[in-house]
Each structure stands twice: as C-alpha cells, then as structure tokens.
Amino acid sequence: MLPSHGRYDYLPWAQRPRQSWPGGRKLAVYLGVNLEHFAFGEGLGAELAPGGPQPDILNYAWRDYGNRVGAWRLLQMLDELSLPATVLLNSAMYGYAPDLVAAHRARGDEIAGHGRTNSERQSILPEAEEAAMIAESTAAITAHEGAAPRGWLSPWIAESRVTPDLLAEAGYRYTLNWCMDDQPVWMRTRAGRLLAIPYPQEANDIPSIVGRKDGAEQFADLLIADFAERMRQVADGLPQVMGIALHPYIVGQPYRLRALRRALTVIAGQREAVWITTAGGVFDHCMTWPEGALR
Template sequence: MKLPSHSRYAASAIPTRPTYTWPNGAKLALLVCNNIEHFAFRAGLGSDSAQVGAAQSARNYAWRDYGNRVGLWNMLEMLDELDIPSAHNVNTAALDYMPEIAPALTKRGDEFIGHGRSNAERQDILWEEDERRLIAETRDGIIRHSGTAPKGWLGPYLAQSNVTMDLLREEGFTYVMDLPADDQPFWMATRAGPILSVPYSIELNDSPAMVFRQHSGREFADMIVDQFDEMLAQSERRPLVCSVVLHTFVVGQPFRLRPLREALRHILRHRDRLWVTRPGELANYVAGLPKGVVPGSEMLG
C-alpha cells in the first residue's frame, strides 16, 4: 500500500544513529521557548480559556492580551531570577502593538524566532505568493524591531503548506520547529537546500496541556519534571533535546507561574549536566557537526 508522503526527510530510528555530545560534554540540551502572540479583536483565529472552540469575543481577546500586558513581564522576571536564556516565538503584530517587548528581549540577549504576523491567521491555506509575503513580512518586522534577521521559524498553529519549507529556506531561515517528530535535530530537504528541524514539543506545551486538555498548572509542572527526569536518564545513551514550551497568556498567570518556577528549579539542580541554550545556538552547533552524524546531513555541501 502506498500512502501519501513527503520528500523532506527519511525514516530514522533513534537507536541506530551516531552519537555525539553537546558543548561541555553535556548529553541533554534544555530549550525554554516562549510564545508572544497578538490576535484580531473579535475576528480570526484564537483560543479560549474556558471553552474549546469558542467564538472570538472581547473576553477571550482580553484574556490573551493579558499575556502582553502582564504575563510576559511575570515570565521575564522569573527567567531572570533563574538565569535561564530563552527564545521567543514572536508575532510581529505583538511587537508593533506593544513597543516595550522588543527592547526587553534584546536586553536579555534572547532570540527572536519568526512566528508569523499574528496568530489570528495561519499560512497553510494561502497561495504560495501570499505565504511568501507573510514569511517575508515576519522576517522584516523582526529586523525592524531587533536589528537582526531571525534564523528560526515556528508557524502559527504549527501549520504548513506543501511549500512552507521551501519558502522559509529561500527567505533566509535555516531552522524550523514545526515538526514534533524527534528528540534530536535532523536535516530536511527543500528546493533551496537543507533546513534543520529543531525539537519543539507539542506535548510539553502549556497551550494544548492547559487550554485544550484542561490540565492544571500543577499538573503541567509535574509533566515538566517527569519529562526532564526521564530524558536526563535516557541521555546517558544518546544526546537529546528537552524543550519546554510556554505562552505568556497561559503560564504568565500567577497561579500557574508558581508551580512552573518550582519545576524549572528542579531542572536547574542538574545544571552542571545540561546545556541550557537557545534554539539558534543549538542549530549553529549542529551545523558544525561532521557530515553523517545528524540524520539528513548527507545533504549538506
């Protein structure tokens, strides 16, 4: 039976791969990725704190707006307190809407990752020309606010068309986080050359966990601890990436922030065994590994 497929990457079972280490001999890399989003008022796509699939309203717009007005700043204070570098998947509409955001991220030395113009829209329903425009406008908006072109991309709703990867590579992006297919990075083919997939969890992600599956903040913190402890043990056999995915309007709420802080403190007790980094730094390190080590690297020139 021949099923619909893709030509981006080949099958690869993790136990059969070559091994390597992260900087300083670490076996487990930790990525803390934060999402900063802005939505249309009573229109377009969005999420709701009380009812899955609820219509867009003033109430759920305001709930999400809490993330930019309060939640983000709660989270940045926590990241500073714990000395955790972070990357931020940013809607350029959020940077335009709240001018205090970009300078705060720049001051921390954090990474800006392209996350579309707004999470009120998704790119997989666009014609190729319109999708290219969305990608280019996102890139140029981040340059305008940060002074640097982003190298990483996470699509709104992790949505992709058949040509998204090609367009991203053609517009200067070198890695993506849209594919929760692995706990290690791997290279993928595009018509403009290879692009790297950096692990990004859809499971250890506060939005699906707490907004859609209605887990509590305490349950989410327990998930983080369990995921980390298991991956730390597994990393004795092979290098892994543990990503913790956050949204300002979800865990930026004080009652959720408290258990999150406790979970991150648990992780950081093992800091001497970790590479606590950002996705762009991880992607640069992987690009420097010998050909044949990372799946798909035979495509590299």
C-alpha cells in the first residue's frame, strides 16, 4: 500500500448524487481574486523574468503594480460586469493597501484568508508557528471585516501534514488548497469536517501565464473553453464548481485585462443558466443539501 493522507475517500464521478445549485442550475462559477503583498528584498514571489540578486527590483515592482494599478482596473471591470468575487487576502494588505481592501468590502465581496504574505510558505513552519500564523492572519481579517473568514487558501497552496487540522481548529469551514475534484469534498481532520471547494490550477493566471507562458488571448480562450465544456458536461445532471483564479499584477496589465474582459463577458452573459457566486456561497448552499450528498 502506498502512503495515504487519509483525508478523503475515492468516489467515482458517475456515482455522485445529483444535487443542484440555486434555481436548479448545475454549474457554479466564482472568481478568486488574490490580493497579495510581498517583502522587499527577500522571500518568495512570482517572476516576470529570472530575478537577479536581491533586491530584485524588476520582479518586486512588477508585483506591486498589481496593488497600485491592476487591482483597481480589475475592480472596475467586475463592477461593469456585475460579478462578485472571493478575495484571497494576505493580511499584510491591511497595512499596505487598506483602501484596496475597503473597495472590495464596499462591493460586498467575500474576504477569505490567504496567510500573512506570499513571501512565505506555511508548509515549512513547525506546527506551533503555523498555528500562530493562521491565528495572526485570521485575527487581522476579523478585526477589519467584523467577522472571521470562513475559507482559506494557503500562500502558494503550501500545506504541512497538519494544515487541514489547524484550519479546522481555527474555525475555518472550507479550504481551497486541495484541487482534486470538480465538486466540493468533505475532508477529515482531527477537529471534524472541513469542506474542500474546488480551486483551479488550470484556469489560473499564474500556472497559465507565468508557468506555461500562455499569452493573454490564450488564457482568455482557456477560460471560455473550460466554461463551455463544463456547460456541456453538466447536462449529465452532476453539479460542478468552476473557479477562476486571478492575480492583479498579472491580469491587471492592460492588454491582459482586455482579453480577460472578453472571457468574463461570455460567462456573465450566461448568468441565467449558471450560478455566479463566491466560494462562501458554494459552502452555504452545500450546507442545504442532505447528509451524504457530499463525500
């Protein structure tokens, strides 16, 4: 037997219960907008080009463009298309760009935990330090938003062997870390159940544009094709979740934003046929399904 995480069981796709999203719709779509702040001259960070010795001005400034400019243009587009968002928030953003977080708050967007900063990985921390990091990020969001976040995405989707346990113990109800299904899946933790809601690794601008070097139009075409194929698939009666992961320093660049608008306009134009929501909205609706509808 191979080593196993023991968090969930295998369930063939064809054997899933046939539930529905609100209005009898079968496809739920949500946007995960990553608002991230990075340390200057140290730590982790995506790269536009191979970085040199620290301080790596080229890549630091490229990422900072997202908070200064790109995120505001993305917000404008979301308003134009009447699209909600789940904000995946580094808590360091409260100290660095509080006006940006406030703009999402004013829209009624969901705020989910995304660590302190994407300059670090929680997977390498001792358990007590990881728990303290989760607690620090959670406390900052709770203080500013007036309610604790219910969902979590680890910086760099990095987990230790006890991360799901720590999240459940900290009061989290769902995680976006486990990208193994097109439906939510219950995970076992030492503190009870934690819902894994699908978060994309393909319909995601970092793996696509930074990793595979896809162009802006290619990324937009990817989103449209993913959406169209899912719309075809849900005719089998099985509900799906389509997440779209966005980083303002990437898609907030003008030419990429133009291509993204093309893709999101297609999706927004189908809002009568699909449920456009937030990750938290998916969680809430799953709680209305009968016991055993999710495994």
